[in-house]
Amino acid sequence: MQPDRAQPDLELVHLLRATAVELGLHSSRFAQQNGMHPTDVRALIALMDARRAGEETTAGRLGATLGLNSAGTTALLDRLERAGHVRRVRAASDRRKVVVEVTDGAVGLGWAFFGPLIERSVELLRGYDAHQRAAIREFLDGVREAAAEGGHTAPG
Amino acid sequence: MQPDRAQPDLELVHLLRATAVELGLHSSRFAQQNGMHPTDVRALIALMDARRAGEETTAGRLGATLGLNSAGTTALLDRLERAGHVRRVRAASDRRKVVVEVTDGAVGLGWAFFGPLIERSVELLRGYDAHQRAAIREFLDGVREAAAEGGHTAPG
DNA sequence: GGCGAATATCTTGCTCAACGAGATAATAAG
DNA sequence: CTTATTATCTCGTTGAGCAAGATATTCGCC
Numbered sequence: 001m002q003p004d005r006a007q008p009d010l011e012l013v014h015l016l017r018a019t020a021v022e023l024g025l026h027s028s029r030f031a032q033q034n035g036m037h038p039t040d041v042r043a044l045i046a047l048m049d050a051r052r053a054g055e056e057t058t059a060g061r062l063g064a065t066l067g068l069n070s071a072g073t074t075a076l077l078d079r080l081e082r083a084g085h086v087r088r089v090r091a092a093s094d095r096r097k098v099v100v101e102v103t104d105g106a107v108g109l110g111w112a113f114f115g116p117l118i119e120r121s122v123e124l125l126r127g128y129d130a131h132q133r134a135a136i137r138e139f140l141d142g143v144r145e146a147a148a149e150g151g152h153t154a155p156g
Numbered sequence: 157m158q159p160d161r162a163q164p165d166l167e168l169v170h171l172l173r174a175t176a177v178e179l180g181l182h183s184s185r186f187a188q189q190n191g192m193h194p195t196d197v198r199a200l201i202a203l204m205d206a207r208r209a210g211e212e213t214t215a216g217r218l219g220a221t222l223g224l225n226s227a228g229t230t231a232l233l234d235r236l237e238r239a240g241h242v243r244r245v246r247a248a249s250d251r252r253k254v255v256v257e258v259t260d261g262a263v264g265l266g267w268a269f270f271g272p273l274i275e276r277s278v279e280l281l282r283g284y285d286a287h288q289r290a291a292i293r294e295f296l297d298g299v300r301e302a303a304a305e306g307g308h309t310a311p312g
Numbered sequence: 313g314g315c316g317a318a319t320a321t322c323t324t325g326c327t328c329a330a331c332g333a334g335a336t337a338a339t340a341a342g
Numbered sequence: 343c344t345t346a347t348t349a350t351c352t353c354g355t356t357g358a359g360c361a362a363g364a365t366a367t368t369c370g371c372c
Contacts, residue, residue: 009278012293016277019300020176026303037329060349072330074351079329096338096349120302121172122165124295132291135284137168139277139292144175146276147182193358216320228359230322235358252320252367 016143030113035083042066043076044085044110047102058091059098085109172299186269192239198222199232200241200266203258214247215254241265 031041046065050057063073077100080086085106091097125133187197202221206213219229233256236242241262247253281289 007278008289009281010274012281012289012296013274013277015293015296015300016175017179019172019296019303020179022300022303023173023176024180039329058349059351068329069331070350071332071352075329077350094339094349098350117299117302118166118169121169121295121299122163124298125165125168128291128295132288133164133168135288136292136295137171139280139284140168140171140175142280143273143277144171144178146273147175147178195358214320215322224358225360226321227323227361231358233321250320250368254321 026114026117030110033113034109036085037079039066039068039076040080040083040085043080044102044106047086047100048107048110051102056091056099059088059100062100182270182273186266189269190239190265192235192241195222195224195232196236196239196241199236200258200262203242203256204263204266207258212247212255215244215256218256 027041027045028038030036031038043062043066046062047057059073059077060070063070063076066073066076068076077086077088077098081088085103087101087103089099089101091099125136128136183197183201184194186192187194199218199222202218203213215229215233216226219226219232222229222232224232233242233244233254237244241259243257243259245255245257247255281292284292
């Protein structure tokens with residue numbers, strides 16, 4: 001297991017890592033441009049993912065997804081609400097619960113920033129045939145699973 | 157540009173993002189298992205990358221890479237040195253500079269944790285032909301470049 | 313060779329995200 | 343109606359990172 005084998009496959013693995021890093025930095029820029037912290041962006045993404053899946057997100061569930069304790073989750077929601085990115089709504093069914101709703105403004109902000117990147121990615125994918133897309137899908141899914149082994153943070 | 161189009165290409169973009177997130181969480185677990193913070197792991201990775209490329213890394217250069225100011229960089233190096241992951245060595249040519257060296261222990265720690273994931277990734281890649289690998293490489297590289305482009309402006 | 317400017321790192325004092333512990337409010341069980 | 347459970351919030355503390363400035367080394371100039 002030498003660290004420096006000039007192997008084409010290893011180069012691709014490094015490229016995947018570099019891409020992951022660059023995506024993280026892209027999110028950081030979004031955070032900084034809007035006076036937010038990385039955690040705030042992660043929270044908004046988690047909330048939008050849940051919304052896309054048609055699920056309600058409570059404060060506790062969001063905190064668990066992000067790996068925050070209750071105090072941190074409260075502070076996070078305070079920041080996001082103060083900035084107008086989310087609304088706290090007491091659940092009608094169980095009034096202990098606080099359902100977190102993303103505002104339209106935050107959704108628009110996210111699309112304006114991440115939209116171009118997503119569109120560019122889709123455009124890139126159009127250039128490949130079914131065989132190639134299957135390879136991309138399988139490779140990414142395989143790496144994702146391998147990385148997820150040994151500790152699970154429940155997705156939304 | 158609706159957020160919820162059930163489009164195969166969009167699914168692949170989401171998969172890439174999910175993979176990037178999972179790789180980030182994998183690094184976080186490494187950090188937590190070794191009593192480190194995310195920044196410390198980023199620093200070690202940057203140092204090992206530089207070493208792989210045969211470059212010396214000074215304190216200032218490392219801080220610039222990570223986006224830390226000098227105070228933060230000093231504190232980071234204090235943590236890493238206290239934990240035995242790096243050594244500070246005054247450069248012989250310019251004794252103002254501090255060259256940061258990763259210890260063998262830290263390298264071993266990193267390989268023990270990230271090695272299996274890298275090997276699994278290489279193994280996955282062996283299953284694809286040149287055509288498919290080219291697609292993976294081009295797609296990842298294209299997304300990386302798109303994400304690296306700074307000029308995305310959010311609406312006011 | 314000595315002096316001031318430039319460079320690289322470290323020190324000090326502060327801010328704020330996140331933690332632990334526990335309070336408060338609402339629901340569920342007996 | 344009383345007690346246990348669940349969901350969120352409050353209070354006090356820790357520590358990563360920042361801004362500003364101190365310290366140490368090198369370079370340019372004469």
